[in-house]
Amino acid sequence: MGSSRCQACGVTISRYANEPVCPTCAASNNTEQVSVHVAAPIASAIWLWATPEATTAIATRDLPTILRTYRRINRLSQTAMAQVLGYDNSYVSMIETGKRAITDVASRRHIAARLGLPAHVLGVTGTDDAEYRAMLQFGDSTVRLAEVARQAGHAVEAVNELWPLVARLEARAAEGRLERDSLVLLAQARVALGVSLGTVLPEERLSSAARWTGLAVAVASRLDDQTFYAHTLRMHGNELRKAGHVGAGVARLEQSAKLSSQPAELGGTLAFLCRATGELGDAERFDAALAEYRRLLDRNAGSGLLFQPFTLREIELRGLLGTGRVSEAGRLVSISVGTPSAPQWRIIERVTSGEVLVAINERDAAADAFADAIKSAEHHRLPHQIQRTIRATTKADMQDLTHDAGAALTRTRSLLAPPPQ
Template identity: 50%
Template structure:
């Protein structure tokens, strides 16, 4: 069997549960033995890697020789792709590590606030440099689970933000970023993070038109969810994807579960009576039940204080589509124009593209939407 290259890409071997148990004990003999076993290295080759003799490595592994010199421990950590604090070294480098984690958490919080406030472009501006910095650290061997968890969340957050600001023909880019977040999350033995990443990846796959893959990811996210709040977030997105895909049974079941969860979970920008109404409205129309959608439209809830600008815009377009199919062109045009104003203000080109597709019977609205899309494309290219 071919040996793995210990210095290629992200060093996943330090993220496994067994490796994390060994690292928590800070036992140098165990760490060296684990590294040799994983990379199929004899003591002689490990000695060459670290600059020690075979007999010295043997004595360290058996515990008959203890290394306490900080410089030597730092050297070993660097060669094995470990942060110095694994060996209890708390100096400026370790402080930099903790500062990086705190900084990254702050950026993620600010980016999420910006996105929910309708400023997804600002969220992208915050997240790009964070992702680049974390990926550089991971490539250099800084593969603590806290760094990798942060990187997974940053990749997912970047993908979600890009999914707001990119036009439809480029939404695969957003899905690729959320997928890169899933690639890390699934290897970290962190069920909540894995569900979070799958949830957002599934939603971006839906937007990119990959309906079967979206349903699969969102179904897994639902099944992995530990808390009612996480399950609600997955189920409403599953309902949304099922409606788009025309999967009537999955859609109806997900809507019913979402309705049940409304009484037990916290209201969020994603999960509320308002957002569920929009998801159900669009799904009914997409699964061929326009009369039911028209009836539901008359019972539209008032958006709450947590309703994001994006959801208000999405809802206005959906309402316009139903009104147009009902023959009420004036009311439909009013909804579409309101959506266009919001989509341009918040730089949401794919929502403008939804208006273009939906407004074939409203030539004035369609012309306005095409002009709006041209301006947004110019902004993206600038």
């Protein structure tokens, strides 16, 4: 099936999508126009199969080993195991001890289904298994390419590619057909979807982004991968902050900082932590996070969106303003440092600089910064950045710019609204 276009905004929809409206348009509207399957909570047995012991057993592809491990993890007797499989107790005993080899495809499929395992784990191949392997292979590429698209200013397209992948993985989880590789991909896709939604949704819908990143944290906490867990905590903390739950966001970010080991990872966490503590008006915690960020950047080459001089300047401006140090922010605002790694960061910086310039009574320069932000935010379809500009220009009594921003927001919303029925 080839790609089609959204009936609301005209963007290309993933070839795997089944709805005429793209997911971003659906998520941006206050009514549920697109029905996306959200799986029921994954059964506890599925989580147990994500433990290191279970992973080791599954990797052997040895049926007796898998059965014994499954029993031990789930604390089942052989009699209870026989009931799970629908076999006699003595038959299960012979399988576990290797006295009875199960070689026929039907029996292996039956056992895999009863244990909630993909059939290929027991050496059985078929159409579903081929699709599963393809989903793992191309799903990872989808997540990585969606992140590249988001960072390049194409977050709408990122959402449209990620949402169908997440829906397929959630449906598979609801059927009890998950192993560790699937759990990892599900967590990666959930956090990427949440962050992409957090880039393009208006402020009143940002709780959706926080919910998806929170679901990623729930999986990552069980995967025994400290680096990935720190990543999900970092992204979830920032989405919580954006959704107005700043205190909860700080808690997640501080937890992420403790787990982060690589400079760029820790730098990204500290950047978000600076933002959050600045918004809380907590000067002491802001200064501590900023000082650590600056020391880290002095010792390591900057990389990525969040760990570089341009980002340092923006978060410092915002934090100084948030903690009431207007004069210090005013001295810094005229200093140009580096270039942004993504279009949205240029917009973020323009709004922040505009707010500082208003605070030090440089109104003409502030107006230029706000006008630049409005134009760029509309171009990249970032409604919550337009909303930030509306608040800032309203507070500064810049009525013409507030009107311009309101018109830009209306046009942007019209692109994200579903078509009339």
